[in-house]
Amino acid sequence: MPTTRSDCTALDAADALAHARARFALPDGVNYLDGNSLGAVPKGVAQRVAHVIEEEWGRGLIRSWNAAGWFEAPGRIGAKMAPMLGAAPHQVTITDTISINLYKAVVAAVRMRPDRRTIVAERGNFPSDNHIVDSIAETFGLSVRYAPAGAIAATIDRDTAVVELSHVNYRTAEIQDMAATTAAAHAAGALIVWDLAHSSGAVELHLDRDRADFAVGCGYKFLNGGPGAPSHIYVAERHHTHLQSPLTGWYSHKAPFAFRHDFERADGIKAMLCSTPPMLSLLAFETALEAYDGIAMSAVQAKGRALGDLMIKLYDERLARLGFGLSASRDGARRGNHVSITHAESYRIMQALIARGVIGDFRAPDVMRFGFGPLYVRFVDVFDAVEAIDDIMHKSDWKNFAPPESGAVT
Numbered sequence: 001m002p003t004t005r006s007d008c009t010a011l012d013a014a015d016a017l018a019h020a021r022a023r024f025a026l027p028d029g030v031n032y033l034d035g036n037s038l039g040a041v042p043k044g045v046a047q048r049v050a051h052v053i054e055e056e057w058g059r060g061l062i063r064s065w066n067a068a069g070w071f072e073a074p075g076r077i078g079a080k081m082a083p084m085l086g087a088a089p090h091q092v093t094i095t096d097t098i099s100i101n102l103y104k105a106v107v108a109a110v111r112m113r114p115d116r117r118t119i120v121a122e123r124g125n126f127p128s129d130n131h132i133v134d135s136i137a138e139t140f141g142l143s144v145r146y147a148p149a150g151a152i153a154a155t156i157d158r159d160t161a162v163v164e165l166s167h168v169n170y171r172t173a174e175i176q177d178m179a180a181t182t183a184a185a186h187a188a189g190a191l192i193v194w195d196l197a198h199s200s201g202a203v204e205l206h207l208d209r210d211r212a213d214f215a216v217g218c219g220y221k222f223l224n225g226g227p228g229a230p231s232h233i234y235v236a237e238r239h240h241t242h243l244q245s246p247l248t249g250w251y252s253h254k255a256p257f258a259f260r261h262d263f264e265r266a267d268g269i270k271a272m273l274c275s276t277p278p279m280l281s282l283l284a285f286e287t288a289l290e291a292y293d294g295i296a297m298s299a300v301q302a303k304g305r306a307l308g309d310l311m312i313k314l315y316d317e318r319l320a321r322l323g324f325g326l327s328a329s330r331d332g333a334r335r336g337n338h339v340s341i342t343h344a345e346s347y348r349i350m351q352a353l354i355a356r357g358v359i360g361d362f363r364a365p366d367v368m369r370f371g372f373g374p375l376y377v378r379f380v381d382v383f384d385a386v387e388a389i390d391d392i393m394h395k396s397d398w399k400n401f402a403p404p405e406s407g408a409v410t
């Protein structure tokens with residue numbers, strides 16, 4: 001029996017996370033399936049930012065660095081989100097961007113393995129990661145061995161200083177086995193840096209249990225922190241005593257307000273800070289995290305998986321015969337929180353969808369990504385999106401949209 005819309009409303013009625021949608025300020029008439037690029041706005045964020053501007057900044061002025069707890073905010077917020085990563089609180093801080101944190105983490109790890117000359121990285125990872133790794137290799141006279149994610153473990157050898165890869169791939173959403181790949185790196189004496197861009201806030205993570213060395217993640221995707229929200233970085237406690245970030249600013253100094261000219265590294269995770277945090281974004285992110293209060297990451301992952309399973313079922317029933325391909329794992333246990341569908345005209349089809357209020361994104365050359373913000377996407381939204389694609393194809397609506405110009409965002 002083909003899946004009907006009322007099957008999906010029944011799934012929504014039985015959804016234990018359905019209540020969380022009320023925690024978001026979603027615009028009317030929009031079916032938002034792009035939480036993997038930019039999460040929706042949690043309620044309370046606008047008020048918090050207004051309060052910070054009017055009261056803490058407006059009235060408190062410079063005093064708020066102490067009085068409003070600004071100075072300690074990166075560590076305080078890192079500790080708040082640490083359980084979502086399966087990490088003890090003192091190992092996480094909120095700072096910089098994913099790419100900058102990746103740079104700091106990979107260099108810090110390379111410095112812990114001075115006799116080794118190779119970085120192993122994922123061919124098919126998000127390009128920024130590979131640009132960063134290539135730049136580090138050039139600066140430090142190392143070489144990079146690229147391998148597909150599935151062949152990473154077999155590529156690690158006794159010359160590998162650091163392994164860098166994404167836990168959830170940005171195109172296919174394939175999940176890597178963190179425990180197994182980390183163990184393979186450690187067995188060869190290497191360290192591992194995980195990119196959690198598509199994992200944090202989407203899937204269950206156990207960084208401590210799985211013995212991750214370093215990890216970096218995203219604030220603006222599934223964690224809904226807002227455009228350009230600061231990233232998070234995790235460093236396992238066992239590495240804190242040898243932690244040498246390449247970006248030693250005054251915030252990584254043990255006594256920033258002593259204004260000493262010699263550098264003395266801050267203890268612990270603070271060593272991964274560099275400079276003055278963007279306080280409005282940071283505090284917006286702190287309030288955004290409250291959308292997850294009281295919700296277990298196992299339930300979040302289960303919901304995302306169920307939404308993805310539904311999308312794939314509907315793809316089989318309605319889209320496969322229309323010339324689409326599936327670029328996602330059918331095994332829900334190995335799939336993160338988005339489903340990628342391919343078509344030679346993906347860009348124009350996505351534009352036609354967006355014109356109808358169904359927002360996903362496009363990744364060149366031919367991928368349409370549909371991400372399921374598990375706290376606010378409903379099963380019926382997935383149904384409506386597939387219905388819209390089906391209709392666009394039958395009416396050839398996509399032909400009304402121009403082919404991509406280079407540089408287009410979505």
Ligand SMILES: Cc1ncc(COP(=O)(O)O)c(C=O)c1O
Pocket residue numbers: 097098099100126128129166170195197198231
């Ligand atoms: C997997 C992955 N890594 C890194 C990045 C780069 O993020 P940023 O622009 O915050 O450095 C992204 C951005 O989407 C990403 O998806």
